[in-house]
Amino acid sequence: MNPHRRSAFVILLAVIASALLPQAGLAQEEALRKKVLLIGLDGVRVDIMALVETPVIDSLAAAGFFSDEAKTRVRTVSGPGWSSMTIGARTDKHLVDSNNFEGNDYETYPDFLTRIEWERPELNTFAVSDWPPLGTTDSGGPLFSDDIDVKINFDGEADGYRYADSLSVEAAVEQLRDTDVDAAFVYLGDIDVVAHETNSRSPEYKAAIEWADTRVGLLLQALRDRPTYGEEDWLILMSTDHGRNDAGGHGGNSPSETTIFFLASGPSVEPGRTDCPPEIVDVAVTALAHMGLGPDPAWNLDGQIRGLKK
Ligand SMILES: [Zn+2]
Incomplete structure (x- = not known):
């Protein structure tokens, strides 16, 4: 022959x-070894995101499970938004209803990375953020507990969010590319601050969303650069804590404030759109489920598993 x-x-x-x-x-x-990365963008209005150039997010959405009609169903303020998203339960349980985190019940309702540490301490967890209450004792925080293996905090309030976000991404790239991390959270805050300083239709706000998209690209590249990437099943989750009104603020119940996006991408995801809009609390529950963790009914969470193959 x-x-x-x-x-x-x-x-x-x-x-x-x-x-x-x-x-x-x-x-x-x-x-394949299950891994999860949650990327949180603060204060994205989905109708504005649809107008601007976000090729990285678009490609994730096209190949994954995506909804731009997801709902917060908690007050459209960052404290309750991030708590509900990363815990998988609403305000009546974690008790955070504002940006004052005092009086929280994170002991009963921990963030998903802390939950992973409690259930499977052998897994490696990582969180980076630059909004101080998420990672530090500022304002009654932290949301993300000290049980997380590697927690890195930058200070967007002191150093400016665009700069602090870029430090967060640099730190995350190192962790995601070079360590045996299993579950991670990366927070970017600049988008929200720019809208507060301008409005929800300003060129600056649109540019901030586009900049964040390029940072998401760096995070994805870091995953692909992992020497063990081919043996891993990375679930990429993305969402935002609230939308906003036209003036750039938020906290109300208008559709543009309560509507958020939910994005899941990866080998375990069932691609497509949905007629049944996800909720903010579905994010953590989906992350936990991907890692083989329940949800255990005893945890009393509110979210559902969304976008994963049965
Ligand atoms: Zn926010």
Whole structure:
């Protein structure tokens, strides 16, 4: 057999084998090591995001499970928004209804990374943020507890959010590329601050969303650069804590404030759109489920698993 015919023959054999053994591919997929990255963008209005250039987010959405009709169903303020998203339960449980985090019940209702540490301490968790209450004792925080293996805090209030966000991304790239991290949260705050300083239709706000999209690209590249990436099943989750009104503020119940996006992407995701809009509390529950954690009914969470293959 000449070499060309031999290679054609080998390919033919491979095609037949793969047709006869569909389970082989499935088994291989199941053996991939489950990992999760939640990227949180503060204060994105979905109708404005749809107008601007976000090629990275667009490509994740096109290949994944995406809704731009998801709902907060908690007060459209950052404290309750981030708490509900990362815990998987609403304000009546975690008790955070403003940007004053005092009086919270994070002991009963921890963030998803802390929950992972409590249930499976052998897993490696990482969080980075630059809004101080998320990671420090500022304003009655932190939301993300000290049980998380690697927690890095920058200070957007002191240093400016665009600069602090870029430090957060740099730190996250190192962790996501170079360590054996299993579950991670990365927070970007600049978008929200720019809208407060201008309004929800300003060129500055649109540019801030576009800038964040490029940072998401760096985070995804860091994952692809992992030496073990081919053996891993990364679930990428993205969402925002609230929308905003035209003036750039938020806190009310208007559709532009209560509507958020929910994005899930990765080998375990069932791609497509949904007629049943997700809620903010679905984010943490989906992250936990991907990691093989319940949700245990005893945790009393409010969210549902969304976008994962059955
Ligand atoms: Zn916010």
